[in-house]
Structure formats: C-alpha cells, structure tokens
Amino acid sequence: MLLKDKIVIVTGASRGIGRAIAVTAAREGADVVLNYWGDNDAAYDRRPAIREVLDDIASLGRRAIAVEGNVAARETGPALMRAAVDAFGRVDVLASNAGICPFHAFLDMPPEVFETTMAVNLHGAFYVTQAAANQMKAQGTGGAIVATSSISALVGGGMQTHYTPTKAGVHSLMQSCAIALGPYGIRCNSVMPGTIATDLNAEDLSDAGKKAYFEKRIPLGRLGAPEDVAECVVFLASDRARYVTGAALLVDGGMFVNLQ
Numbered sequence: 001m002l003l004k005d006k007i008v009i010v011t012g013a014s015r016g017i018g019r020a021i022a023v024t025a026a027r028e029g030a031d032v033v034l035n036y037w038g039d040n041d042a043a044y045d046r047r048p049a050i051r052e053v054l055d056d057i058a059s060l061g062r063r064a065i066a067v068e069g070n071v072a073a074r075e076t077g078p079a080l081m082r083a084a085v086d087a088f089g090r091v092d093v094l095a096s097n098a099g100i101c102p103f104h105a106f107l108d109m110p111p112e113v114f115e116t117t118m119a120v121n122l123h124g125a126f127y128v129t130q131a132a133a134n135q136m137k138a139q140g141t142g143g144a145i146v147a148t149s150s151i152s153a154l155v156g157g158g159m160q161t162h163y164t165p166t167k168a169g170v171h172s173l174m175q176s177c178a179i180a181l182g183p184y185g186i187r188c189n190s191v192m193p194g195t196i197a198t199d200l201n202a203e204d205l206s207d208a209g210k211k212a213y214f215e216k217r218i219p220l221g222r223l224g225a226p227e228d229v230a231e232c233v234v235f236l237a238s239d240r241a242r243y244v245t246g247a248a249l250l251v252d253g254g255m256f257v258n259l260q
C-alpha cells in the first residue's frame with residue numbers, strides 16, 4: 001500500500017478529480033480529510049456526493065471526515081489543519097486540488113469572474129499549501145504536497161484567459177515551495193491533467209465536435225478519467241517518489257506533444 005496509515009487532506013474532494021484522489025488514497029491505506037465548498041455552485045447539491053465519498057472510504061476500512069470551507073478564504077487552510085489534527089493527530093499529505101473554470105470570452109470578462117477564479121485556484125492553493133507546510137514543519141516529520149495544475153499551465157485557451165494563468169501559477173508555486181520546504185523534508189510537486197471528463201467541463205464537452213477533436217488529438221484515444229490523475233497524485237505523495245520534488249507530471253494521454 002502506497003499511503004499506509006498516512007493522513008491525507010484533499011481540497012475539492014466532493015466530486016471529479018478530488019473525489020478520485022480521496023478514494024484512491026484510502027484504497028492505498030490513508031485516512032482522509034475531505035474539503036468541499038457548498039456555495040461554489042448553487043445548482044448542485046453536494047451533500048449526497050460527500051456522503052457517498054465518506055461511505056466509499058468507510059467501506060475500504062479507512063476513516064474520513066468532511067470539512068466544508070472556501071479555499072479562497074485565508075482561514076480555511078488553518079481550519080483544515082486543525083480538523084485533521086483533531087481527528088487524526090497529524091497531516092502527512094496535502095492534495096491541493098480545488099478549482100473552478102467558468103468558461104468566458106476575454107474581451108468582456110466580468111472582473112468578478114476573473115477575480116474569483118484567481119482567488120479559488122491560485123490564492124486558495126497558496127493559503128492551503130502554506131497552512132499544510134507550517135503543520136508539517138511543526139510535526140518535524142516531513143510530508144508531501146501535490147497540487148493539481150493543468151496542461152493549461154503550458155498551453156492557452158481562448159475561453160480560459162482567466163484560468164490558464166492560475167494553473168501556470170500553481171505549477172510555479174510548487175516549484176518555489178519545493179525549494180522553500182525541501183530543508184524540512186517536505187516535497188512539492190504538481191500534476192498537469194489534460195482533458196478529464198468531470199462536471200468542470202461537462203457543458204464544454206457537450207459540444208460533440210469539440211469532444212471528437214480532443215479524442216482525435218489524444219494519442220491514447222480517449223478523454224482522461226479522474227482515476228487516471230488520482231493514481232499519479234498518490235504516487236507523487238508516496239515514498240516511492242521520495243527523491244521527486246519540484247516536478248510536474250503531465251497526465252494527458254499524450255495530448256500536449258501531439259502537434260502533427
């Protein structure tokens with residue numbers, strides 16, 4: 001088991017990639033703190049989803065708690081650490097994954113869409129990473145932080161001018177934190193998923209032409225599944241990756257390299 005008896009915090013764990021990270025970590029022996037934020041999308045009732053993730057983890061024989069909190073708020077990172085320590089005694093791994101991608105054109109981008117995307121995706125990753133790093137430093141046991149960046153850190157998107165800079169920022173954050181936190185035995189890496197079918201892009205991919213374009217462009221011939229990313233996060237969080245820090249792992253079925 002890659003994460004036997006490790007304590008793992010996953011932000012954005014109610015669905016999509018975060019949910020898969022949480023369940024995969026538990027399958028690998030971890031106890032898990034699940035973060036989500038009820039106000040993110042009023043149309044979506046995440047309570048049954050969180051209940052399902054808690055039940056999935058219990059059925060694997062591991063413990064889990066759910067902690068609601070907006071990662072963009074400065075107090076959420078410390079609150080997650082307190083909840084983890086109260087429930088499980090320490091923090092070994094942070095999967096900083098929560099993110100939003102409200103597709104919008106550039107020229108008439110409402111400032112609040114830009115600012116909220118920056119606040120959740122980049123500021124949120126910063127504050128939660130900082131809180132986890134301080135907790136791990138105080139424990140003196142090292143740790144691992146894995147952030148969900150994106151292929152969008154490397155390539156653009158005409159309807160994602162507010163989003164791609166946050167993913168480049170998350171990649172850069174992990175590189176700099178690898179330097180800042182290496183002396184404490186804390187490793188920092190990111191995964192860069194390509195196009196993974198989740199609620200985040202369900203509307204975008206309902207355009208059959210766009211979906212077919214992606215499938216054609218991906219050498220492995222299919223969109224990614226959340227579990228494809230989760231397995232890589234768990235590897236980077238585990239001691240198998242003990243000499244890996246400051247790295248970014250593309251998890252995109254080969255889409256990035258497929259120019260011609």
Ligand SMILES: NC(=O)C1=CN([C@@H]2O[C@H](COP(=O)(O)OP(=O)(O)OC[C@H]3O[C@@H](n4cnc5c(N)ncnc54)[C@H](OP(=O)(O)O)[C@@H]3O)[C@@H](O)[C@H]2O)C=CC1
Nearest residue numbers: 012013014016017037040070071098099150193196198200
């Ligand atoms: N899907 C893809 O193709 C790709 C996704 N990514 C990245 O992967 C990450 C996960 O995306 P994905 O699983 O697709 O998206 P989903 O929309 O399926 O899940 C997003 C998760 O983030 C949570 N969340 C949203 N806003 C906040 C907030 N302010 N505070 C705390 N939690 C929040 C949501 O909680 P709730 O359920 O309560 O709303 C949900 O759990 C994101 O960072 C995204 O940028 C990167 C590359 C590709």
Ligand SMILES: C[C@H](O)[C@@H]1OC(=O)[C@H](O)[C@@H]1O
Nearest residue numbers: 101150152194195200201
């Ligand atoms: C939401 C998009 O489909 C998805 O998000 C990313 O980060 C990828 O680059 C895709 O554009």
